[in-house]
Every structure is written in structure tokens, then in C-alpha cells.
Amino acid sequence: MGAPYYQFCPVAKAMELLDERWTMLLLRELLLGTEHFNDLRRGLPRMSPTLLSHRLDQLQRAGLIERIAHGADVRYVLTPAGAELRPVVEQLSAWGVRWIGELGDADLDPxxxxWDMHRNIDHETVxxxxxVIALHFTDASPARRRWWLVIHDGDADVCxxxxxxxxxxxxxxxLRALTRFxxxxxxxxxxxxxEDATATGPSHLRRALPSWFTRPGYAAVPRVGALAGVPGR
Known part of the structure; x- marks a missing residue:
């Protein structure tokens, strides 16, 4: 738990748990259906394994998640208390889209x-x-320029x-253009x-490509005022 605010206000009591660094993003991953430790790390690549373990322990002690183990298989599953935070996270996401400005270069991670795209594939349309989708990011460093999405039999891998x-x-x-999309x-x-982008392959696959993915719910949130035209958004 974070440092106490010493206020009776329920917002203050909730934030003693939720405003710890990475906690809301960890809840975002859990709400997206991620249950295994290594998959949580993929969704939170800059969070150290030690801190991830600590935050999971905190959420378990607070009654927001349950740790379920079957032999070596360990899953972290939201309790009703944790699942009740879904609209809170969704509203934060919508607010961030409407009101937070330009993405910095450090915010772009192929x-x-x-990883987010691979778990939002509509396998019925593929x-x-x-x-196999090969991606070449023209603005990424040489070591992070080439990637592949392999989709097969209801599953997908990022390579x-x-x-x-x-x-x-x-x-x-x-990378910025695909992130903006x-x-x-x-x-x-x-x-x-x-955006000076190209898609190469059979015409029927190129036409179908965007339908293979279901963008996050926040992608449909209307942009507000001048932010809708801010370069780099």
C-alpha cells in the first residue's frame, strides 16, 4: 500500500492502493485478460520482475486478484472487486485519448x-x-526495425x-504511424x-488486412477540439 492520506474520503482510501507506480497499468493488463506472469511482463516491459511480483502480492492482499496454481501453471485472476475497476480504467483511457497531447519518441515501442495487436486479432477474419505479416518500421533503430506477426490456428506470435x-x-x-492507427x-x-506507408502482397490480403485486427475501445473515442489535429497524435 502507498503512504496513507489520512482522509476519510473514499477517493483517498482507494488511491492509497491504486496510485502506486505501475498499479493501474497492471490492472489494465489483468482486465485485458492477461493471467500469466511472463505475459504480464510482455505487456509491461519496463516494469522489473521484482516490482511486478511485489505489486501482484499487494493486489492479492487487497483482495483485487486471486493467485491460482495448478502445478507449475500459475494464473492471476481478478476477483469481483478487481473486475469492478473496469469502467474506471476504461474512462481513464478515454480521457487520456481526448485530452493528453502528443506522443513522444520514448512512448513508441514496437x-x-x-504485443497489443497480437492479442486483438479477429481470428474469424484471418x-x-x-x-505471416512482416513489418518494417522505417523510424526505428536498426535492431528494432524488423518484426513478424505469425497467425495460425487461433493463435499468434510476435517475432x-x-x-x-x-x-x-x-x-x-x-512506428509512429502504425501506433497512431x-x-x-x-x-x-x-x-x-x-504517412508514406506501403503494404505489399496479394491484393485481396492487402484489402482485408485492417479487418484482421480489433482496435482497442479507446480508438473510437472522439478527439476534442484542437487535439484532433495535433501532429504526432
Missing amino acids: KLLL PDART DADPGYEVAIEVRCS WRGDIEWTTLLLA
Whole structure:
């Protein structure tokens, strides 16, 4: 628990738990359905394993999550108290989209972006055969420029080394542009027409590509006033 505020106000009592660094982002991951420690780390790549363990212990002691172990398989599952925070996190997300400004370069992370994309695939729309999307981020460092999404049999993997399968579509764009698309700041057609991006592959796959993904709910939140046109959003 964080330092007490010594106020009877329920906001103060709630924030004694929730305003610890990383806690709300950890709850975001749990609300998205992530249950295993290593997958939580992938969604929170800059959070140390030690701190992640500590925060999970805090949430368990506070009654927001339950630790379920079956042999070596350990899952962290939200209790009703934890699940009740869903609208709080969703409203924070919507507020952040409407009112928080430009993304900095340090906010752009190809691994984190593709991790989020891989868990939001509409597998009903993807071809039945193994489908590989190769991505080339023109504005990323050489070591983080090439990535692959491998979609097969209702599952998906994010690879930073060539998996060796035939590529169905290759997308070449800036990391910032694809992040903006994923956040709902621009649409796919805008990305291709105005962001110096290209998609290479059979025409029917190129047309279908954006339908393979279900963007996060905050992507549909209307932008407010001048922020809708802020460069880099």
C-alpha cells in the first residue's frame, strides 16, 4: 500500500492502493485478460520482475486478484472487486485519448505495440492457413526495425527474428504511424495515403488486412477540439 492520506474520503482510501507506480497499468493488463506472469511482463516491459511480483502480492492482499496454481501453471485472476475497476480504467483511457497531447519518441515501442495487436486479432477474419505479416518500421533503430506477426490456428506470435515462414503481407511504415492507427488517431487508408506507408502482397490480403485486427475501445473515442489535429497524435 502507498503512504496513507489520512482522509476519510473514499477517493483517498482507494488511491492509497491504486496510485502506486505501475498499479493501474497492471490492472489494465489483468482486465485485458492477461493471467500469466511472463505475459504480464510482455505487456509491461519496463516494469522489473521484482516490482511486478511485489505489486501482484499487494493486489492479492487487497483482495483485487486471486493467485491460482495448478502445478507449475500459475494464473492471476481478478476477483469481483478487481473486475469492478473496469469502467474506471476504461474512462481513464478515454480521457487520456481526448485530452493528453502528443506522443513522444520514448512512448513508441514496437514490441509493446505488436504485443497489443497480437492479442486483438479477429481470428474469424484471418485466412485459415498460417498467415505471416512482416513489418518494417522505417523510424526505428536498426535492431528494432524488423518484426513478424505469425497467425495460425487461433493463435499468434510476435517475432523479432525471421520465423522462416512464407510472408503473406509486408507492411513498411513508421512506428509512429502504425501506433497512431492503433490508437485511432488515423484510419488505415490515411496511413497508406498520407504517412508514406506501403503494404505489399496479394491484393485481396492487402484489402482485408485492417479487418484482421480489433482496435482497442479507446480508438473510437472522439478527439476534442484542437487535439484532433495535433501532429504526432
